[in-house]
Amino acid sequence: MILKQLSVKNFRNYSDTNLSLSPGINIFYGNNAQGKTNLLESIYYLSFTKSHRSFIDNNLIKNGEKFLKITGIMKDNNIFDTKLEIFLNNEKKQIFIDDNLYKKVSEYISKLNIIIFYPEDLDIIKGSPNIRRRYINSEISQFDENYLVVLNNFRKVQKLRNDYLKKINSFYDYDNQYLSIINDYFIKQAILIYRLRYKFINKLNEIVPSIFFDLTKLSGFHVKYINNFNIENFDSISDQELTELFLEKFERNFDSEVKIKSSMFGPHKDDIEFYLDNLNLKNYGSQGQQRLAILSIKLASVEILKQIKNDTPILLLDDVFSELDDEKKNHLLKYIDNNIQTIITTTDLKSIDNSIKKKSKLFEIENGNIICEKMEVDDNE
Numbered sequence: 001m002i003l004k005q006l007s008v009k010n011f012r013n014y015s016d017t018n019l020s021l022s023p024g025i026n027i028f029y030g031n032n033a034q035g036k037t038n039l040l041e042s043i044y045y046l047s048f049t050k051s052h053r054s055f056i057d058n059n060l061i062k063n064g065e066k067f068l069k070i071t072g073i074m075k076d077n078n079i080f081d082t083k084l085e086i087f088l089n090n091e092k093k094q095i096f097i098d099d100n101l102y103k104k105v106s107e108y109i110s111k112l113n114i115i116i117f118y119p120e121d122l123d124i125i126k127g128s129p130n131i132r133r134r135y136i137n138s139e140i141s142q143f144d145e146n147y148l149v150v151l152n153n154f155r156k157v158q159k160l161r162n163d164y165l166k167k168i169n170s171f172y173d174y175d176n177q178y179l180s181i182i183n184d185y186f187i188k189q190a191i192l193i194y195r196l197r198y199k200f201i202n203k204l205n206e207i208v209p210s211i212f213f214d215l216t217k218l219s220g221f222h223v224k225y226i227n228n229f230n231i232e233n234f235d236s237i238s239d240q241e242l243t244e245l246f247l248e249k250f251e252r253n254f255d256s257e258v259k260i261k262s263s264m265f266g267p268h269k270d271d272i273e274f275y276l277d278n279l280n281l282k283n284y285g286s287q288g289q290q291r292l293a294i295l296s297i298k299l300a301s302v303e304i305l306k307q308i309k310n311d312t313p314i315l316l317l318d319d320v321f322s323e324l325d326d327e328k329k330n331h332l333l334k335y336i337d338n339n340i341q342t343i344i345t346t347t348d349l350k351s352i353d354n355s356i357k358k359k360s361k362l363f364e365i366e367n368g369n370i371i372c373e374k375m376e377v378d379d380n381e
Helices: 036-046 121-126 131-143 147-167 175-218 238-251 254-260 287-309 325-337
Strands: 001-013 012-019 025-029 067-075 083-089 094-097 100-102 114-117 221-226 271-274 313-317 344-348 360-366 369-374
Touching: 001 036, 012 036, 012 369, 025 036, 036 067, 036 083, 036 114, 036 313, 036 344, 114 287, 121 131, 121 287, 131 147, 131 175, 131 271, 131 287, 147 175, 147 287, 175 221, 175 238, 175 287, 175 325, 238 254, 271 287, 287 325
Parallel strands: 025 344, 025 360, 114 313, 313 344
Antiparallel strands: 001 012, 001 067, 067 083, 083 094, 094 100, 221 271, 360 369
8 A cells, every 4th residue: 555645735834835745754954843744643533533642623724714625636556546635614524535525434434544653652552542442443343344333323322221211310210111222222333333442452462462472582472452351262152141241240230320320331341461481561662562562563564454444554754763773674674675655754864774765765854845846865875
């Protein structure tokens, strides 16, 4: 998969920028706060229809402007190019594929597959479970086009169930038949999510240990899926058994749920943990180990996408080289120098090996403008 062209209008500090990308390695370089990360964010937004840096879409519109528009021309395994476009103003967000308006995000996402690594990704390990669930949801939505549909269905029925729990004043003051209908649909959607998440984590654990070992020379790295039922292998339990576990939890904890007016059990309570042998990296790992753990799972996600979609995603690396020693850089290079379009940001070109720069397309960025674009670098640069 290749993003051939990118057009960014009124996004962050960009007024009207157009660039043609190399199918190999692209490097955005320049001083801090010039717009390098903003360009990566625009590609992420084009892929996921949301930002990885802001929860408020309108914050992305350039100050003083009334709208933003991002357009990309991509090519995957198909013969023909595909045009993707997002338009946003204060009233609406519209998404287009080949100039055709799409109303369902689930039909749009997964067209442009990207894997991004940026400094704040450390929060996947160090932050709250909600951050880790967002990460899982973003990754799986690229692997399985039905995942977002199921997830949205679950969120709707979760809200419906929570709203009804808020209306119950006592154990007897509720419609048992109505609640049973809600519970039934809640459980069905929850089980689908559990199985898709388990499948992803299981696949991740097939690939990520060797990548982490390549980067660190440490063995025993793995990811653990945490759920309400402490189930380690969802392949070993039937839907009926899971349904019975849910119903038992609902019955036993009904008073507590009514008291807190919220659903206590389900995939909205899921978490993942990162282990090096038996040590939880959140509590016992160094920041360097945590950073390399996240980089490893992102590179593993690239391999999973290649296997499932028979195509390579686009890899976005935001200032990743600045904190790696030469040995780790060399190990990373074998993953990005393997027929995958990669876009790298850096404040210091010297932090990137000349062998990489000489086969990269370089974009110098200053104050939301591309002031220089070239394919070769000087030996003294």
